[in-house]
Amino acid sequence: MKAINFYKLVTLLFAAVVITSCVQDDEFDVPQIEIQSVDIPQDRIVEISSLRALLEQEQTTNGNAVLTFEADDDPSNDRFTVGYVISNDAQGNFFEELLLQNAPSNPSGGVKVLIDSSPLFASYEFGRKVFVRLDGLTVGLDSGVLTLGIRDGNGVEKIADGAKEDFLLRDDEVEEITPMPITFSEFTEEKTNLYVRLNNVQFNRAQALGDDRLTFAGEPEDEFDGERILESCDSGTSTVFSTSTFADFKGVLLPQGSGTIDGILTLNFFGEQFNIVVNDISTINLDGERCDPEEVDCGLASTTGSNVLFSDFFETQNEGTPISGNGWTNYIEAGTQTWESYTSGGTNASLGISANIGSFMSGDASSIGWLVTPQINFDNQDGETLNFMTSNSFADGSTLEVLFSSDWDGVPENIPSANWSILPAAFIVGDDDFFGDWFESGNVDLSCISGSGYIAWKYVGSGEEDFDGTYELDEIEIESN
Incomplete structure (x- = not known):
C-alpha cells in the first residue's frame, strides 16, 4: 500500500514539472480587448452639470436628500451621463471611486461614482471617456460632493463589483485632460470633482522646512488622511492639501519650494472643508523659490534693559x-x-x-x-x-x-x-x-x-x-x- 502511494506521488510530481516547463514566466497571452465607440443618442444624455440641478430640484420640491433614476423595462430608453476620468487609484490615494468631469478642458461639472471594486485605473484610465447608465442609480451628496451610486436610505452606496459593467460603458476615446486654473477664493461646491491647477503655491514653512519637516501623510498623528497647509503666494491665504494614509507616497517629505499643483478639488470627509487631492506626486511641481517673507533675525538677548x-x-x-x-x-x-x-x-x-x-x-x-x-x-x-x-x-x-x-x-x-x-x-x-x-x-x-x-x-x-x-x-x- 505504501509503495502504491509512493508511485502516485512520483507521477504527480513528474506531471507538475512537465506542465510548468511548458509555460515560462511572462509567456501568457494577454487578451486584447478592443474598446468600441459608444453611440448614445443626445436626447438620452443627462449632462453632469444637470445632475446637481436635478438633485437640488428634488430636495426643494419633495424634500428628499437623494434622487433615484427609476429603470425602464425598455433598455432603449435608458438615460446616461458622460464624462472623462480624472482620478487614478494606482498610487492608493483614491479607493473604490471614479471621478468624472464633463469635458477634457474647461469643465463645468464633475461627479464621483462609487464602485465596490479596486483597482480601477487599468480599465478606467486617466482621460478615458466613460458613459454611466443612470437608470437604477441614485445621485446624492457623499462627503459634500455630487455622487452617483446605489440608493441606501437617504444616502448613496457603492455599485457592486459584478454590476459595474452594467452601469459603466467605456468609450474608445481617451483625451488629454487640461487642468483648469483656479485660485483659493474661486473654490465653490459646484467646482468640486474637477481637475484643477493651483499656481504659485507652497506648503507652509512650519511643515515643509526645518528639522521637523513633515511627510505627506506618514506622521504618527495622521489618521486616515494627512492634512497639510497649502499657501497661496499671491493672496497669502491657505487651503488644505489632503493625502490618504494608504497612499504609496504617504512617507515622502513635503517639497520645500513653490510652484504649481495639478489635482482634484474636493471636500473633506465631513463635507465642510475644501481639500486638494492629487493622484500621485508627479503633478506637484514645487521647484521654484519660496515666497516666505524675509527675516530679521537678531537672535535672543540674554538680558533686557530698563x-x-x-x-x-x-x-x-x-x-x-x-x-x-x-x-x-x-x-x-x-x-x-x-x-x-x-x-x-x-x-x-x-x-x-x-x-x-x-x-x-x-x-x-x-x-x-x-x-x-x-x-x-x-x-x-x-x-x-x-x-x-x-x-x-x-x-x-x-x-x-x-x-x-x-x-x-x-x-x-x-x-x-x-x-x-x-x-x-x-x-x-x-x-x-x-x-x-x-x-x-x-x-x-x-x-x-x-x-x-x-x-x-x-x-x-x-x-x-x-x-x-x-x-x-x-x-x-x-x-x-
Missing part, C-alpha cells in the same frame, strides 16, 4: 471691543475678524484683559487681521528687545506671526503692500501646545535693526473648520538699555 519704549498689557481696553488707542493700528485685511479685548476665566484664563482674534464661525473665506505698534526709532538707543505672551484656543491651521517693517507709510490700507519681515526668534504658541497655558516669546533681540519701523502681529485663518483657530496676545514690552 528703558521702556512701548508696552501694553491691555488692561485699559473695554472688554469685547476692538483694540484701540496707545498708538495701535488695528486693521482687517480680509474677512470680518478684528483684534478685540478679551477676558476669560477657567481652564483657558486670560491674563486680565488680553487681545484676542479668531475666525471660528465667522463665515469668512479668508480672515486676515493685523495689530501694529506705533513707529519706533531704533537709532535713538541701544539694546532693544521685544517680549510678549501668547496663548490659543485650538489654533488649528490658522497662523499668527510677528513681523517688522521699515517701509510702511502709516496708512492702514497700505499695510499689505509694505515689506514685512518675520522675527523668527520669537516663540508663538502652536496648535500642539496646551490651550490653557500662556507662552513667553523669549527676549527677542531687536538691536540689529537700524532706522525706524513697526512691529505687527498678523493673524491668518478662515471660517472653515481646519483654519478657524483663536489666538490671545498680552504683556507686550519693547525695552532698551
Whole structure:
C-alpha cells in the first residue's frame, strides 16, 4: 500500500514539472480587448452639470436628500451621463471611486461614482471617456460632493463589483485632460470633482522646512488622511492639501519650494472643508523659490534693559471691543475678524484683559487681521528687545506671526503692500501646545535693526473648520538699555 502511494506521488510530481516547463514566466497571452465607440443618442444624455440641478430640484420640491433614476423595462430608453476620468487609484490615494468631469478642458461639472471594486485605473484610465447608465442609480451628496451610486436610505452606496459593467460603458476615446486654473477664493461646491491647477503655491514653512519637516501623510498623528497647509503666494491665504494614509507616497517629505499643483478639488470627509487631492506626486511641481517673507533675525538677548519704549498689557481696553488707542493700528485685511479685548476665566484664563482674534464661525473665506505698534526709532538707543505672551484656543491651521517693517507709510490700507519681515526668534504658541497655558516669546533681540519701523502681529485663518483657530496676545514690552 505504501509503495502504491509512493508511485502516485512520483507521477504527480513528474506531471507538475512537465506542465510548468511548458509555460515560462511572462509567456501568457494577454487578451486584447478592443474598446468600441459608444453611440448614445443626445436626447438620452443627462449632462453632469444637470445632475446637481436635478438633485437640488428634488430636495426643494419633495424634500428628499437623494434622487433615484427609476429603470425602464425598455433598455432603449435608458438615460446616461458622460464624462472623462480624472482620478487614478494606482498610487492608493483614491479607493473604490471614479471621478468624472464633463469635458477634457474647461469643465463645468464633475461627479464621483462609487464602485465596490479596486483597482480601477487599468480599465478606467486617466482621460478615458466613460458613459454611466443612470437608470437604477441614485445621485446624492457623499462627503459634500455630487455622487452617483446605489440608493441606501437617504444616502448613496457603492455599485457592486459584478454590476459595474452594467452601469459603466467605456468609450474608445481617451483625451488629454487640461487642468483648469483656479485660485483659493474661486473654490465653490459646484467646482468640486474637477481637475484643477493651483499656481504659485507652497506648503507652509512650519511643515515643509526645518528639522521637523513633515511627510505627506506618514506622521504618527495622521489618521486616515494627512492634512497639510497649502499657501497661496499671491493672496497669502491657505487651503488644505489632503493625502490618504494608504497612499504609496504617504512617507515622502513635503517639497520645500513653490510652484504649481495639478489635482482634484474636493471636500473633506465631513463635507465642510475644501481639500486638494492629487493622484500621485508627479503633478506637484514645487521647484521654484519660496515666497516666505524675509527675516530679521537678531537672535535672543540674554538680558533686557530698563528703558521702556512701548508696552501694553491691555488692561485699559473695554472688554469685547476692538483694540484701540496707545498708538495701535488695528486693521482687517480680509474677512470680518478684528483684534478685540478679551477676558476669560477657567481652564483657558486670560491674563486680565488680553487681545484676542479668531475666525471660528465667522463665515469668512479668508480672515486676515493685523495689530501694529506705533513707529519706533531704533537709532535713538541701544539694546532693544521685544517680549510678549501668547496663548490659543485650538489654533488649528490658522497662523499668527510677528513681523517688522521699515517701509510702511502709516496708512492702514497700505499695510499689505509694505515689506514685512518675520522675527523668527520669537516663540508663538502652536496648535500642539496646551490651550490653557500662556507662552513667553523669549527676549527677542531687536538691536540689529537700524532706522525706524513697526512691529505687527498678523493673524491668518478662515471660517472653515481646519483654519478657524483663536489666538490671545498680552504683556507686550519693547525695552532698551
